[in-house]
Amino acid sequence: MDDFWILALWALKTWFYLIVCLIMVPAMFGFSLGVSETYMTILVKTLEWATLKIQKVYAEERTLNASSSSSLIEREDGSMEEELEELRRSRPKPPVGGDFTLSDSFYFTRRGIESIVEDEVTQRFSSEELVSWNLLTRTNVDFQYISLRLTLLYGLGIVVRYCILAPLRITLACIGLSWLVIGTSAVGLLPNWRMKFWLSEWVHVMCYRICARGLSATIHYHNRENKPQKGSICVANHTSPIDIVILCNDGCYAMVGQVHGGLMGILQRAMVRSCPHVWFERAEMKDRHLVTKRLRDHVKDKTKLPILIFPEGTCVNNTSVMMFKKGSFEIGATIYPVAIKYDPKFGDAFWNSSKYSMVSYLLRMMTSWALVLNVWYLPAMHQQTGEDAVQFANRVKSAIAHKGGLLDLQWDGGLKRGKVKESFKEEQQKQYSSMVVGNDSGSSD
């Protein structure tokens, strides 16, 4: 019995030292030993082989549709005017009394049914459907038995992911987080020398690098010359809390957010000791002027780090960018947009907060194959004269969507939980009314 415990302890110690040397130290100093690269190449080859296998089987069963569009129905893009004109073509326009026919309702009916079958918004709040299966149970929508080899591979994948990768990653994550707390508190104790800023940055980046290794994240940064400068605001599209780890791997940012209790609270308090972040009490969040003022003060101080903000306000599934809230665009600072796009083949990074809690989400992340993503730094944007905050926000949003290959939507991310505003319906009604009576009265709407 004793021998067993000694052996177990010894194994644990070796495991720990291995991790420290092979993963932590390179992570801390930013170079790589090439292990993860090899892992990724093997993974890519395996998934490609699996995809080909699956496609071969399906090609025999049905004709592969050439279009890679993931939409269910074909939508006619005519505007309300065009469609109603077509509907009314069949009868002459009545001389007086408003232009209405019973067939006008067809337009609204069809639009309504189309939106029931497939609408642009609700599909953004659930994970993206993959074109072909990537050997993870969770993306398995249409499982059919294809071949013995594939199933074996899938089984092997489960073993590898849960028994080898997951414990490794969890260990790394724990080390990373505890180091973050210890390191930042330690730096916070130093007096305000120049060294302090440099040290605090180094500690932050190091810890985030360890965390990133803890997720097997392979990040490709593009256009790093556009990295956010001090005293500015960095905006990005939001897919999951991991976005923060990703961005902070490559630079230091000041965070904005609510004060939490528990583990998050400890992290927040530790981080703020070494360099200033902007944490709000829950009550303060409601006061928009207070929020704006504090952000403005932070930005004015050119020695402070750039603020990281996610204007969508909620997590979206990385196929589109939803409406940006205008609050951060009213401050008048320089905006550095950043586009983040995850590669869904290796793991689904979207946090569906209504379905998974934070902990189960992190566990899912740690049992995916890997996390591969691209980060594009876009050149700085300023609010132009004559442009109000909403237009500016939309301009930035389009730039991000365009760069990341995401769909640019006008809908509010808050629709995940709340109802849509009545004013949109009223707009439609107004437009329709002008088609019914507008022609008659001769006045333009």
Added chain:
Amino acid sequence: MGSRASTLLRDEEIEEIKKETGFSNPQSLDFQKIPELAINPLGDRIINAFFPVGEDQVNFRGFMQTLAHFRPIEDNEKSKNAAVSEPLNSRTNKLLFAFRLYDLDRDDKISRDELLQVLRMMVGVNISDDQLGSIADRTIQEADTNGDNSISFTEFIKVLEKVDVEQKMSIRFLH
């Protein structure tokens, strides 16, 4: 009015539904969460069309049957569905769907009041009561052939005989 669709699906049911309606891929949903539907002026009427008279729950089969009205009409369908009395997506059935949108109390007649209510839904507050009333009157006048001051289904069909219903009330699925 409840708006959850309950899903009681078994494989045999799916097969049956496939045969009846011609669809093949099930989904489940909560109507009021669809923003595009919420801002549609006729959204409430459309949602209402899914629920059978007097009930506040629709199951999957009922849902698909309603949706089936919007399948495009194809000629080769006629020979396949010889057993079914008339396919759900025939021109007549499509028109019946539209008729029911206006016929609020389901008495198979569109009265002036019902027409006014639906018109009001579509135009919101932008048109006065008087104007709306005269539009409704004129519409009924044109359609009503038997003088009962309301539009029956046959009269409805006659008025819309020149409209390309097949195209306007159909949704093309891409798979």
